[in-house]
Amino acid sequence: MGMTITEKIMARNSGREKVVPGQLVWTDVHTVMTMDYLGKTCFDKFRSLGKTEVFDKNRVICVSDHLVPPPNQKFATMLNEWREVVKQHDITNFYDLGRQGIAHQIMVEQGHVLPGKISIGTDSHANTYGAVGAMGNAIGVTDAAVAMATGKAWFRIPQSVKFNITGTWQPWVMAKDLSLHIMGMMHWNGHLLYKALEFTGPAIKSLSMAGRMTLCNMTVDLGAKNGIVAPDVITERYLRNRTSDPWEMLASDEDAVYDQVYDIDISDLGPTIALPGKLDDTVPIDKLIGTKFNKAFVGTCTNGRLEDFAAMAEIMKGKQVHSDVNMILVPASQTVYLEALRAGYIETLVEAGAAVDTPSCAACAGIHTGVAGDGDIVLSAGNRNMTGRMGSRKAEIYLTSPSVVAASSIRGEITDPRTFDI
């Protein structure tokens, strides 16, 4: 009986030949990530374990993303304490304001997560790391403190579920649409809880790294333990200039055992939208054509990447954002920002009347730039639409892809980018 890729990664990193679902193991951790608003607590807890030096100062990755640049004195003071504690521990990889980005984007684009390795982070969307064939897992500050001290984390081996994705992507349909489609199909509290989700098939083979990141990113919102795409030529090409560390190209065995296998043909998949309140309350875009909204938001660890900006720029070139809509765009990192500037996307989008903000988590968690107020109806390419997520509990959030946000922002109502005059 063979193993799935997730089982192999967990076996390799716990010094075992084989692991089986349900087994509890301590594994080695390649990198531990923490961010500004929780990071100081991690270090405080770490020292309370009786240690003064982290297990490897190159492999504890510190990022300022939720609080930068500080919009108020409270955050400014928290950031000062954070900088001090990072400095005190002589951390090599500190991505502070000026070099910042959303932690998960930084972890992948800076080569801190590698195929065949395990990386953990104190933010739920650490599942993103599966895009390069790593086991990426969200943990709390306690697990981070333990990993900083020991280089290890405990895990129960999850059962695996395979999504075999076939067919051809329609124009303007993005990985986000597939994520939302799966969300609607499998439900939030369904049996994907604790599972390892593996995405495979021809439509995944042709999917860009940005798309793979989006897909793995939202597996946490399905309740899953991790999401993963086996490394291939796209992965190798992506990682080549980002790291000098060795990695291992693992793949699931032919006879690996899955709890479930789902086949999805994406040829018929159109833009998909989650209605305000619940992530799994999804509908095809046709049901919502013409729905008015007043705020548009694209950014986050889910959809703040270069290809998202490219799609928006192509749709919005030479057009104007509707006068009833405020549009805020936030690149996922300084690197993405610079690339989008150089490619001319930022210029196009600013000319169209979109506001571009410096990289951060922005309004996604409702604590920074562009929060929602009472009565706002937000069309967002972020990852969560629960009551109060972006600020006011009296605001509504529709979740969708960047291409839908772009076309809709021109018209001032929900618009299908496939029929929009580009």
Next chain:
Amino acid sequence: MIKGTCWVADDYVMAYDIIIQEYWTSAIDATENSKWVMAGVKEEFNKENAFKDQGHTFIVAAHNFAGGGKSIEHVITGLMGAGIQAVFATSFARLQFRNAINYGLPFVTCDSISEGCDTGDELEYDPESGLIRNLTKETEFQSVPAAPFVAEVGEAGGLMNYIREKIAQGEAIE
């Protein structure tokens, strides 16, 4: 044996509602976090110490307790600070299930219990056998007993103590 009253929750009690957004950036501290715990679950709990003052020992819930994908530990410390000693549910969201284990707060999986209790019922829970008795209604439910590692961490008073002891003793972590 733990004994006390229970508060019965609906489906989809989310981590977001247990600790609402304005407290995400506060310190992880049982006393502090418990003041506003459950503030988003019901309007009546959106007052200082409102949930805590109910004085319940247990929470009974259905699917996906503490879901919505938030990994902050304030959720667990908030519940513990409010006097909660165990949560029984049909299923738990994994991030908070993990945090609960790390803090030694029993998150106990029990299929049938959500339909068999009303808020205020007196329950008795035996962590060793996993048996939950509803003393008010004179019924009982068999839950899934904790795995050995989980029980060990619980006995140590959480993962921090468990690891601190191992580090102090120079023991391997495996």
